[in-house]
Amino acid sequence: MVINFAAGPAQLPKEVLVEVQKQLVDYKGHGLSVMEMSHRGVLYNAIHESAIKKLRELLCIPDNYKVLFMQGGGTGLFAAVCMNLLGRTGAADYIVTGSWSEKAAKEATKYGIVNLVIPKAEKFQQIPSEDVWKLDPNASYLYYCDNETVDGVEFGFMPKSLNDVPLVCDMSSNFLSRKVDVSKYGLIFAGAQKNVGPAGVTIVIVRDDLIGHAMKITPSVFDFAVLAKNNSLYNTPPCFGIYVIDCVLDWIKKHGGIDGMAKNADIKSQLIYKVIDESNGFYNCPVVTDARSRMNLPFRIGSIKGDDDLENKFLKGAEVEGMIQLKGHRSVGGIRASLYNAITIAETERLADYMIEFCKNNQAKA
Template sequence: MKRALNFNAGPAALPEAVLAKAEKEMMNYQGSGMGVMELSHRSKEFEEINQLTKNLLRNLLTIPDEYEILFLQGGASLQFSMIPMNLLEEGSTASYVLTGTWSEKALKEAQKVGNAVIAASSKNANYRSIPNPSEIDVSAESSYLHITTNNTIFGTQWHTLPEDLAIPLVADMSSDILSRPLNLSSYGLIYAGAQKNLGPSGVTVVIIHKDLLKRSRSGLPSMLNYQVHADSQSLYNTPPTLSIYLLMLVLQWAEELGGVKQLELLSKQKSALLYDAIDRSEGFYTGHAEKGSRSRMNVTFTLENDSVASSFLHEAEEYGFIGLAGHRSVGGCRASIYNAVPLENVEKLADFMNRFRSRN
């Protein structure tokens, strides 16, 4: 079967080895006579899946014991509300750095809960860069500082994090988690929708320092309370069992590949191929992001005009490339090169870009 050259921004490509293993176990998981989606979430088989998935994630990201791992639902978008509901202390403020659409949405939801303010923003420059950490204006009295580490629409990524904060750092890592090593001690909470680097849509990973769990107010609805989910090992209600199982398979694949350091090396190789094609094009392709803020996950670029861009996308689709149209906020093209996108597929795209330029 011919596979698409998948560069979708999300839901995104999954490793072929993961899909093959899931297909093999679809009808009969571990001799149970049932598929994972048919198992009771209270069964021994699923409890083992749940625990193994947490262990794999803890090992791959070197997550210290003082952090709790939660598997939740509602995507990163629900976290935009859950974070201030649980962490924004009465009489305090929450600080947000705006670097794109998703951080704007996070701020908007937080303002529905309490006092949330902008600590820094690159909106005036159409989000072409990440603010310098020295530009961030955050009060020591804030409950937390929120950032979005990678911006899928604009193709920017944090490469230097705010340091020596007196308050917890909260990060939306939906589109670059597991693509580079993390120093978890720099964060109070990180969260990620799975559908880019971790697995399929349906499960959201939250990694939270246990001290922050104490902020969760008892008056919150149970499904929106981090402490409730932590106390029940993410099994308070029926979890997205199939998504967690596929997350487990992706983490096993990552471990077998060589872990996060190998994934980081591959992400550097893949992004370098595309940025090289852009930079050597003598202006035929123009990258949206400033060089110091370029994302290794989402490469955004424009062409001379809409007509040329349309021709590029049409020809690319004929060659089997999927998902290269840019977001309307930027236009042009976007190649999302998450962990599961093979290096050889990116090599093919870079070659196509060079050949298209030479013909046009």
């Protein structure tokens, strides 16, 4: 099989895929697939509750938080967050450190006043010091993206808000890859398709006191109060996706829990960054060291601006070696290796070895 370094939908653990395949037609001897189950039936309800329970255990989610399964992806939550929370004061703080937080801030302007905490950057390569942030003490919430999938920028700290302004975080691309103190957040959301399952499910963890403030225009399927009251079963949820999430959560627990995922993430990312930093400029990572992502590692070949011929040669050679989806996002170009939880250390070592060999064979051409 290939090694899928895609930014999402991403590689899933092989043993999870095998288990899902085994149960696909006949789930645990019940004679039907999860895809055919009634979302209000006993069989599916057990899967639904199991996934919620495991998320609570892995993240130590306090009792005063609801776990919701929603649809619409992270992009849908850009709007849902606003419609549920922005009406509290009419304004919100946004820390824009990459393409996804930039899109979230743009979406928020449809629903209220957006205060950009840091000046607009020409390129997203770092996280400015909190000393220069301009926070609104009356904001409905302070929003940030913990890991920018496109730009490879990841927070190494948790932002501090003013006056207990609730912290809202998009953790789509580093969810369950390191410990998080959920009690310090008002809301966390994550698209499943990076670290925890297939596309189609968005996990939302929201504090009870932030539920019930939705704008009148909020569609029922985006209203946290409606979803919470109905345990995410107001309408038909993405049942099969939630089932796969439940399986992935089992896999995470089996492989050391979040501590195990965090340890592997550090090892894997350092393997690649070491090759980049020791390549004498053949490989270049545009992100400053203290903001480098452990999940999405962008780099250029030949120079900081990249050499198209060398990068295309690198990508073609990688595919021959069974390593796919390494092309950088269309907005920034270059190469990007996404090292989500399901990517193993051995698979990362294969990429590192290929990068070293490619550098040796093409150094003179750069």
